[in-house]
Amino acid sequence: MSNYNDNPFASSHSLDANPFDDPQDDHNARLEQIRQREADLERRETELNKRADQIRAHGRKNWPPFFPIIYHDIKEEIPEASRSLITRLYQLWLVLLVTLIINMIACIFILVAGSADGGRDVGSSIGYLFVISATSFLLWYRPIYNGYMKEQSLYYYLYFFFGGFHLLFSIYMIIGIPSTGSAGLIQTVQMFSRHQWAAAVLALIATIGWLAQGLGNAFYYRLIYAHHTAAGHTMEKAKTEFAAHGARAYFTRG
Incomplete structure (x- = not known):
């Protein structure tokens, strides 16, 4: 139908x-x-x-890749609004690591070029490579990583203290005083004046590295201080957090 x-x-x-x-x-x-x-x-x-x-x-340890001792994952642990800042700080730490390596190689070339203080420079530069790379990660990068992850005052004050020392150390390395282990500006000028081109170019690259990571860290130091102030972090809060959590919370997410 x-x-x-x-x-x-x-x-x-x-x-x-x-x-x-x-x-x-x-x-x-x-x-x-x-x-x-x-x-x-x-x-x-x-x-x-x-x-x-x-x-x-x-x-959960995944860093460093060749011998994991801590867990480090910016994408997972850091809030989205702060990921770019922490990523830039991590990249600056990598620039520091590369600069330390180049600085050591430059000091070796300075020694070969006949510098009277070359032996001291090489010895100090080797020490910097191992000591500064480790302490910079643990004492200023990791605290601010934890600071943005947990938003706790204690980590910000740790960063400001040790990050400030790192900025002073960067200035010291940029200057490049002979016998200090720095292939910085003074060493660069001396090598160019002696026509030791290989040592001069390596020292110049090291100087640029020290300058780049120093300026970068100074820029982010200021940004982080502004964030810390706006977030209302205080020394009293830092003391309370240290009393409650102590050092055990340093590498943990809690």
């Missing part, structure tokens, strides 16, 4: 449909979407398996 509400003149075909479309193209497009989804799932599964293996082998 026919329905009186039906329009006998209505077309059974959609007006939106293009009669010239090739059904095979739609089929191929759907297959391509399925393949992309499968590839994404496989990639995610591989990443999860790799992370699971990492956790089984080292717990």
Whole structure:
């Protein structure tokens, strides 16, 4: 029986449909979407398996990659609004590490070039490479990392104290006084004046490195101080947090 509400003149075909479309193209497009989804799932599964293996082998420790001793994940632990700042600070720490290596190599070339204080420079530069790289990470980078992760006053004051010392150390290394282990400005000028080109170029690169990471750290030091003030962090809060948590909270997320 026919329905009186039906329009006998209505077309059974959609007006939106293009009669010239090739059904095979739609089929191929759907297959391509399925393949992309499968590839994404496989990639995610591989990443999860790799992370699971990492956790089984080292717990949540993942840094440094060649010998994990702490957990370090800016994307996971730092709030989105602060990730770019902490990422830049981490990059500045990497610049510092590279600068320490170049500084040591430059001091070796300065010694070979016949500098009277070259032996002291090499010895001090080797010490800087191991001591400054470790202490800078632990004493100013890690505190501000924890500060933005936990938003606790104690970590900000640790950063300001040791970060301030690092800025002074950077100025000291930029100057480049002979026998101090710095292939800085004075050493660079001396090597150029003696036409010791290899030592001069390496010392110049080291000087630029010290200058770049020093200026970068000074810029972010100011930004972090402004954030610390706006957030209402105080020394009294820092003392209370230290009394409550102590040193055990240094590397933890709690």
